[in-house]
Amino acid sequence: MRILIVEDDFGSRRLMQKILSDFGTCDVVVDGEEAVQAFQLAWEENSPYHVVFLDIMMPKMDGHEALRQIREMEKSYGIEPMDEVSVIMTTVLEDPKNVVEAYNKGGATSYIVKPVDRQKIEQELKNLKLVE
Amino acid sequence: MTSKNTNEKSRILIVEDESVVALDLKNRLQRIGYEVIGHEKRGEDAVETAVHLRPDLVLMDIYLAGTMDGIEAAAAIGRSCSIPVVYVTAYTDDKTLERAKVTEAFGYIIKPYRERELQITIEMAIYKHELESKLEAERIWSESTLSAISDGVITADPDGYVRYMNPEASRLINKDLHDCLGEQLSSVLPLEDAGESQNGQDDVRVGNINTSRTSFPVEYSIRNIVDSNRAVIGSTTVFRDISGRLAYERELLKAKQAAEEASRVRSMFLSNISHELKTPLNSILGMSELLMESQQDSESREYHRIIYDSSHSLLNLINEILDFSRIEAGTMKIKMEPFEVEPMLEKSFEGVLLPAHRKGLDTLIDVDPDCPEQLIGDEGRIRQILTNLLNNAVKFTDAGMVRLSLDWKGDGLELVVSDTGIGIPPDKFEYIFQDFRQLDPSKTREYGGTGLGLSISRRIAEMMGGSISVESHTDGGSVFTVSLPLEAAKTTGKLGILPPVSGAEGSxxxxxxxxxxxxxxxxxxxxxxxxxxxxxxxxxxxxxxxxxxxxxxxxxxxxxxxxxxxxxxxxxxxxxxxxxxxxxxxxxxxxxxxxxxxxxxxxxxxxxxxxxxxxxxxxxxxxxxxxGNRWKTETPGAIIHRSKAAYLGLLTGGGNLWEDFSFEEFERVLLELKERYAGVKEVESPLFKLILLTRRKDNESLQKAINQLPGDFRNKLHG
Structure with a gap:
């Protein structure tokens, strides 16, 4: 499984990388801009991501914007809504407003509240039927 | 002839029962220049006409037709309005005179009279009348003023007998004016003195009034009334009820004490919580440092380093917040103890060394030989300021150097932190010193920070009697200057220039x-x-x-x-x-x-x-x-870096990755290159791929990808 981790905090992304490496190949990017670039690159190389862990608060381009651009790209590639990549937003508890926004308007698949741990991630992946 | 208004002729009413005499009088008056507005023969008519027409003066014969004589008529007129009456009559017997006196006439002319006498008497009567009216008006004005004063006013004669009391005084002591007139002031206003008033005026005092009916605290003053010869002709006592004010002051005192108590409680809370927060944090820091040093493989070392760095950031954050609280509560104390200047500068750099060198920034300390070796002040706080400024300098500088210079100004220090970073726009010079403000919030993600650092630094500097200011460097970076007035320690020398090494001339x-x-x-x-x-x-x-x-x-x-x-x-x-x-x-x-x-x-x-x-x-x-070859001990757990050029060589000329290869450093070099070549697809794209692979920390795939870099990529980089 190809996994894209989008997270600007160094400690957080190393942690997620460590956990998710057990489930697949992980690529790590540090802001929304890189996320969009990585997503595009993966498509061009014919090995798209299966799931994206997307942080909301990031410099340069935030999670909402990155998500919007990724969904637009998928539309232009002719991907059916059913086959869109799963996007799991990661958020700290203080901004439920942000998350609901992403959920309803942006097309996020689900969300996890930070701090994350192995259990939370595994549970989410199971819910999305990405793992058994 | 003249009246208050020089243009108007005085208007006179003649009351005389003999027509011929009246006519003669009228002619004479008109000749003099008066206006005669009427002629009555009877007393009753005279009264009615006078009240109705309001002449300026009435010339009244005493013996008249009708039931009323001149004297009765004058009295009647006097009761309804204020018109001067001058009697013109032949009768001069004592009884008549007595009766006439009572009516307060303004003149008495005896027939036969000379014309001149008539005129003078009339003029004087009118004049006197005007004066009396003015006096009355003044009296009414004074009384109204006193009534309108919101303090009690009691005037007494030189012997202490009450002459006047205004309505407010009457209300305050609950006594009627008439009951008090002529009484002794001390019995009307039983006043017990209690000392000087705090309100600043010299002769204002406070005291208590205790009457049978009422009792209350007052602020009062007693002053003498003097005439134009400086003789004392009476006294004025002014007083006001201050029971409301005293109650208010008591409340204020209570509130002040409550606030002070709250402040004390908060200080205690702060020191307690400071202890509670930092104790576990210290364990975390200490243990992770130990773990870091004992790890064998670089991956574990790296995880422990992350724990250590994060805990350190948390500690800094807590300290910043506590400092801020202490400054707000006014409980921060500045020590005054001797300290050594050069070691202080060197120590303040210690905390930022690693981040600075990780970014490849050069670091430099300049000292001023004239500066004393030891100064008196709060070394810890000064170092705190410098560390904050140095941290910021490192944060906002991606290449070049961060420099700390010392300049001795005779009565104090000037410490300058300068960098070759991205600089600060002049319109933000003051903004950055405000609480919670940061110039570039995205840097917060990278380095953490509450936006309090500069605000706290400035306040600490000000508490020491100094200041912090910022300027832009001509070539783009920033220059922060800290001015602190400090004294040299008693028995200290100067830093000085170190002497030539003996036996080493010309080496x-x-x-x-x-x-x-x-x-x-x-x-x-x-x-x-x-x-x-x-x-x-x-x-x-x-x-x-x-x-x-x-x-x-x-x-x-x-x-x-x-x-x-x-x-x-x-x-x-x-x-x-x-x-x-x-x-x-x-x-x-x-x-x-x-x-x-x-x-x-x-x-x-x-x-x-x-x-x-x-x-x-x-x-x-x-x-x-x-x-001290402090090579190993100065860089606990630090990943070893190669020079940037070495990495560049790797990308362009091929070659193998060495053993002590740093993923972070390589990633940094790649990111810099990617920014430099933004827009150049042939370079940007492969660079990004390499970045992703570097982050995977997969040595093999990375090496493979490097070896597979297309030729035109290398050419583009070279050129």
Whole structure:
């Protein structure tokens, strides 16, 4: 499984990388801009991501914007809504407003509240039927 | 003729029962210049006409027709209005005179009379009447004023008998004016004095009024009334009820005490919570540091480093918040104790060394020889300010250097932190010092921060009687200046210029250092210490400026220089002093005897000791040993970096990754290149791929990808 981790905090992304490496190949990017670039690159190389862990608060381009651009790209590639990549937003508890926004308007698949741990991630992946 | 208004003729009413006499009088009056408005024969008519027409004066004959005589008529007129009456009559008997006096007439003319006498009497009557009216008006005005005063006013004559009391006084002491007139002031107003009033006026006092009916605290003053000859003609007592005010002051005092108590409670809370928060944090920090050092594999070391760094950030954050609270509560204390200046500067740099050198920034400390060795102040707080400024400098500088300079101003210090970073726009100079404000919030993600650092630093500086200001450097970076008035410690000398090393005059010292400011500083020091510095320059393929390196008594160089420019120094036998950034790897050629490594920023006295030892015959490694080759201990758990050029070489010329390869450093180089070549697809795209692979920390795939880089990529980078 190809996994894209989008997270600007160094400690957080190393942690997620460590956990998710057990489930697949992980690529790590540090802001929304890189996320969009990585997503595009993966498509061009014919090995798209299966799931994206997307942080909301990031410099340069935030999670909402990155998500919007990724969904637009998928539309232009002719991907059916059913086959869109799963996007799991990661958020700290203080901004439920942000998350609901992403959920309803942006097309996020689900969300996890930070701090994350192995259990939370595994549970989410199971819910999305990405793992058994 | 004249009345108040010079244009108007005075209007006169004649009351005379004999027509001929009346007519004669009328003619005379008109001749003089008066206006005669009427002529009555009977007393009753005279009264009615006078009240109705309001003449300025009535000339009244005493014996009249009708039931009323002149005197009765005058009295009747006097009861309804204020018109002067002058009797004109032939009767002068005592009884008549007595009766006439009672009516307060303004004149009495006896027939026969001379015309002149008539005129004078009329004029004087009118004049007197005007005066009386004015007086009455003044009296009414005074009384109204006194009634309108919101304080009690009681006037008394020189013997203490009450002459007047205004309505407010009457209300306050609950006594009627008439009951008090003529009574002694002290019984009307029983006043017990209680001292001077605090309101600032000289003769205002406070006291208590205790009557049978009421009792209350007052503020009062008693002043003498003097006439134009300075004789005392009475006294005025002014007083007001202050029971409301006293109650208010009591409430205020209670509130003040409550606030002080709250403040005390908060201070205690702060020191308690400070202890509670920092105790577990200290354990975390301490333990993770121990773990970090004991780890064998680099992955574990890296995880522990993350724990350590994060805990450190948390600790800094907590300290910032606590400082802020303390400053707000006014409980921060500034110590005044002697401290050593140069070590203070060196210590404040310690915390930022690693982040600075990880970014490849050069670091430098300049001292002023005139500065005293020891000063009196709060070393910890000064260091706090400097560390904050240095941290910011490192945060906002991606290439070049961060420099700390000291300037002694005779009565205080000027500490300057300058950098070659992105600078601050002038319209933000004051903004950045505000609480919670940050110039670039995205940097917060990277480095953390509450936006309180500069605000706290400035307030601490101000508490010490100093200030902090900022300017932009001409070539783009920022310059922060901290001015602090400080006194020298009693028995201290100056930092001074270190003396020439005896026995080392003319020694040749080769300087091969990339950074110009560091090079210049080394030159300056070496000349002061009696040696002859030479700059070693070696361009790509060009001849060295100073000839061969052999024969030099000492070489000073940095890590960059060696790896980049080739291996000129391996041929030299001269002792080598490396002034390097922390974490720089030493190429194998140099890992030999006779190398002393000093970590930037160069510590003046340390360098001096090394130079002295070497130039007077000791071996460098011995010198290094005594002074401290702090290579390993200064960089606990730090990942070893290669120079940027080495990585660049890797990308363009191929080659193998060395053992101590740093993923972070390589990623940083790649990110810099990606920014530099933004828009150039052939370079940007493969770079991004390499970045992703670097982050995977997969040595093999990374090496493979590097080897597979297309030719035009390398060409583009080269060019």
């Amino acid at each position: 040749r010292v080769l300087i091969a250092v990339e950074s110009r400011p560091i090079r210049e500083q080394l030159q300056k020091y070496l000349r002061q210490w009696g040696a002859t510095p030479e700059i070693y320059k070696a361009g790509k393929g060009t001849e060295k400026k100073s000839g061969n390196t052999g024969g030099a008594d000492l070489c000073i160089t940095d890590g960059e220089f060696i790896a980049d420019r080739g291996t000129a120094f391996e041929k030299t036998d001269a002792p080598l002093v490396v002034v390097a950034q922390a974490g720089k790897v030493l190429p194998p050629e140099l890992r030999r005897q006779g190398v002393c490594i000093l970590i930037q920023p160069v510590k003046r006295r340390v360098l001096y000791q090394v130079i002295e030892s070497v130039l007077t015959g000791e071996s460098v490694s011995e010198a290094g040993g005594t002074v």
